[in-house]
Amino acid sequence: MCLFCKIANKEIPSNAVAENDHFFAFHDINPKAPVHVLIIPKKHFDSFNDITAEMMGKMTTFIHHVAKELGINESGYRIISNIGEDGGQEVKHLHFHLLGGAKLYWGHFADADSKDFF
Ligand code: 5GP
Ligand code: ZN
Numbered sequence: 001m002c003l004f005c006k007i008a009n010k011e012i013p014s015n016a017v018a019e020n021d022h023f024f025a026f027h028d029i030n031p032k033a034p035v036h037v038l039i040i041p042k043k044h045f046d047s048f049n050d051i052t053a054e055m056m057g058k059m060t061t062f063i064h065h066v067a068k069e070l071g072i073n074e075s076g077y078r079i080i081s082n083i084g085e086d087g088g089q090e091v092k093h094l095h096f097h098l099l100g101g102a103k104l105y106w107g108h109f110a111d112a113d114s115k116d117f118f
Contacts, residue, residue: 004093008042018069022055023062025098034101035070035077039063045094048081063096072100 006012007026014026017037028036041059045051051059067073077100082089 002044002093003091004038004040004095005044008040018062018066020062022058025062025066028097032097033099033104035072035099037066037070037098039066039079039096039098041094046092047083047087047089047094049083051094059096063098066098067100070098070100076100078104 001009001011003012007014008024017025017027019025022043023039023041025037025039028038039059039062041051041055043055045055063079064073067077077098080097080099081087081095082097
């Protein structure tokens with residue numbers, strides 16, 4: 001069983017934010033913003049590549065709920081899902097990073113020059 005499956009099952013403790021039958025939200029252990037929460041489906045999917053549109057619809061509703069609970073839905077926030085090797089995914093259980101609580105930086109994500117592709 002993977003790390004986030006164990007967190008969803010409460011076999012490994014975490015600082016919970018919200019939960020329902022399908023999803024779990026908890027604070028990231030190494031926060032990169034004043035609010036940094038991870039949102040996961042309780043069912044294991046390796047990454048965003050593997051989730052169905054139906055499940056993603058339910059997850060969207062849950063993410064909206066968590067952003068409201070945290071009081072950042074109006075001030076703004078960012079959701080990120082790292083996927084696979086180039087995406088920098090370290091934990092191979094689908095998760096969305098919910099970041100906010102301050103004005104977030106935005107910039108280049110890689111050394112590659114975008115004119116190489118467009
Ligand atoms: P990834 O790089 O896979 O998109 O993000 C994994 C995230 O999980 C990282 O931000 C990391 O800090 C967080 N993380 C890793 N292990 C744990 C843990 O045991 N508990 C919590 N709460 N977060 C974790
Ligand atoms: Zn898992």
